[in-house]
Amino acid sequence: MPHVVTQSCCGDASCVYACPVNCIHPTPDEPDFHTSDMLYIDPVACVDCGACVSACPVEAIAPHDRLGPAQLPFVEINAGYYRDAPPRPLLAPVTPPLSLPAGREPLDVAVVGTGPAAIYAADEVLTCPDARVTLYERLSSPYGLVRSGVAPDHVKTRRVTELFDRIVAQDALRVVYDTEIGRDLTHDDLLDRHHAVIYAVGASSDRRLDVPGRELAGTATEFVAWYNGHPDHADHDFDLSHPRAVIIGNGNVALDVARILTADPGALAATSIARPALAALRGSRVEEVVIAARRGIAESAFTLPELVGLMETPGIDLVLDPGDLAEGPERPLDHATSEKTRLLRDLAERSPSGAGKRVVLRYLSSPLALLGDGRAQGIELGRNAYASGGVEPTGASEILDTGLVLTSIGYRGTAVPGVPFDAARGVIPNAEGRVLTEPEGPVLPGVYATGWIKRGPTGFIGTNKQCAQQTVRHLVDDHAEGRLRRPAALAAGL
Numbered sequence: 001m002p003h004v005v006t007q008s009c010c011g012d013a014s015c016v017y018a019c020p021v022n023c024i025h026p027t028p029d030e031p032d033f034h035t036s037d038m039l040y041i042d043p044v045a046c047v048d049c050g051a052c053v054s055a056c057p058v059e060a061i062a063p064h065d066r067l068g069p070a071q072l073p074f075v076e077i078n079a080g081y082y083r084d085a086p087p088r089p090l091l092a093p094v095t096p097p098l099s100l101p102a103g104r105e106p107l108d109v110a111v112v113g114t115g116p117a118a119i120y121a122a123d124e125v126l127t128c129p130d131a132r133v134t135l136y137e138r139l140s141s142p143y144g145l146v147r148s149g150v151a152p153d154h155v156k157t158r159r160v161t162e163l164f165d166r167i168v169a170q171d172a173l174r175v176v177y178d179t180e181i182g183r184d185l186t187h188d189d190l191l192d193r194h195h196a197v198i199y200a201v202g203a204s205s206d207r208r209l210d211v212p213g214r215e216l217a218g219t220a221t222e223f224v225a226w227y228n229g230h231p232d233h234a235d236h237d238f239d240l241s242h243p244r245a246v247i248i249g250n251g252n253v254a255l256d257v258a259r260i261l262t263a264d265p266g267a268l269a270a271t272s273i274a275r276p277a278l279a280a281l282r283g284s285r286v287e288e289v290v291i292a293a294r295r296g297i298a299e300s301a302f303t304l305p306e307l308v309g310l311m312e313t314p315g316i317d318l319v320l321d322p323g324d325l326a327e328g329p330e331r332p333l334d335h336a337t338s339e340k341t342r343l344l345r346d347l348a349e350r351s352p353s354g355a356g357k358r359v360v361l362r363y364l365s366s367p368l369a370l371l372g373d374g375r376a377q378g379i380e381l382g383r384n385a386y387a388s389g390g391v392e393p394t395g396a397s398e399i400l401d402t403g404l405v406l407t408s409i410g411y412r413g414t415a416v417p418g419v420p421f422d423a424a425r426g427v428i429p430n431a432e433g434r435v436l437t438e439p440e441g442p443v444l445p446g447v448y449a450t451g452w453i454k455r456g457p458t459g460f461i462g463t464n465k466q467c468a469q470q471t472v473r474h475l476v477d478d479h480a481e482g483r484l485r486r487p488a489a490l491a492a493g494l
């Protein structure tokens with residue numbers, strides 16, 4: 001029986017390197033790797049050896065005949081990726097090992113952050129002979145968004161922490177907790193102590209909606225941090241007293257929040273969800289969550305695996321009005337997008353079972369204003385239609401009653417004191433991870449970025465592995481070429 005990649009695929013491509021017959025694609029050197037919703041196993045080429053199963057850090061791969069009912073759609077999703085596709089090379093890509101010229105001092109690197117981007121970067125640096133890494137973490141616990149961003153019911157995804165625990169346990173790595181750069185240590189302090197600094201601080205803020213009444217909305221970022229027990233968000237109070245909640249934006253974060261809002265609290269009790277959030281959800285009167293997207297079904301920001309996961313969640317009626325199915329001009333769709341579009345069309349034909357709580361996927365709907373007096377009581381959604389170049393307002397609108405509006409329109413990076421920042425994009429300006437003094441400016445020697453603060457808030461946990469490899473390869477090249485300063489602390493023998 002061939003093996004199948006399922007919902008929790010994190011995209012770190014460990015399986016690609018483990019596979020002896022190169023039957024898992026796209027590989028990191030293939031053009032669609034960076035845009036793919038997941039990796040796929042070719043059922044014809046798979047030799048059923050199981051090497052990928054052991055390599056996967058999130059238990060995303062299983063033999064065809066051991067899938068539960070919720071994972072069965074992935075058999076066809078994997079196979080469909082290879083249908084009518086050109087033949088693939090027989091050999092998997094090879095990543096050459098890192099090395100330094102003889103006589104070059106072993107690298108001592110600071111990594112700021114302990115989220116996935118930081119951990120993958122540290123692991124990559126430590127493949128360099130005799131290298132040392134110090135991770136600096138603002139909080140008292142590690143792993144950033146893996147701890148405070150991954151939904152508690154995504155138990156397999158959370159297992160990536162077992163891989164991270166093994167990485168962090170390496171002798172040449174130490175973690176300094178409760179230390180914020182700009183408050184407890186400066187950027188210059190780090191450069192005095194290490195050959196190089198890699199900023200892997202993620203995107204800790206979120207994009208803000210620009211409509212009247214926006215202050216009445218909460219953000220999905222706050223809601224996610226609250227149910228995951230992030231210390232900065234423990235005291236939040238979300239109004240769950242109205243039968244309808246509305247989420248603006250339809251990325252994977254919106255789907256996570258909608259699922260948690262409609263989940264059976266009894267099932268959530270068995271997860272790592274923060275106990276105050278669980279207590280609030282037990283008392284929740286929310287029956288329906290509306291996810292409003294400004295564009296059409298083919299532009300859905302959520303990924304195919306997460307849509308399948310939501311469709312298969314027991315007790316949730318996923319609803320799509322056939323009137324929302326309008327699509328823009330014909331254009332080539334990738335495998336995941338055409339599969340998503342097909343599933344959404346099927347969904348629109350289904351009659352809701354009425355059995356459970358409802359998640360309504362709404363399209364071509366833009367927020368025009370939030371209504372309420374001190375707290376959200378309604379939202380005005382404007383109707384859009386396709387026009388050349390995208391969607392535009394039709395002038396029609398509708399008011400939905402609600403007690404909770406959450407914006408889920410993407411994260412945004414924030415500046416680190418003393419480090420260049422591109423405020424327009426919310427990232428540290430960089431060229432493939434080498435930090436620049438300003439966008440398009442010259443390179444700032446010894447300073448690097450990886451993860452969301454480098455490329456913006458896109459991709460999955462494992463996307464950060466390839467991202468970190470790119471940054472660290474440039475860092476090692478710079479050290480090999482003598483472009484890094486010897487840190488004052490090392491020079492003084494400290």
Ligand code: NAP
Pocket residue numbers: 207209210248249250251252253254256293294295299300301302303306366367408409410411457458459460
């Ligand atoms: P996202 O995928 O970028 O989605 C943002 C959504 O907000 C889009 O629907 C976007 O619509 C909409 N939007 C942006 N500005 C808007 C505005 N002014 N008015 C109305 N709508 C607006 O963001 P995300 O959900 O925060 O996810 C961030 C990243 O984390 C993604 O790469 C995601 O896949 C990843 N993630 C993955 C998982 C998982 O794999 N389980 C879970 C959580 C997050 P337009 O497309 O029209 O701009």
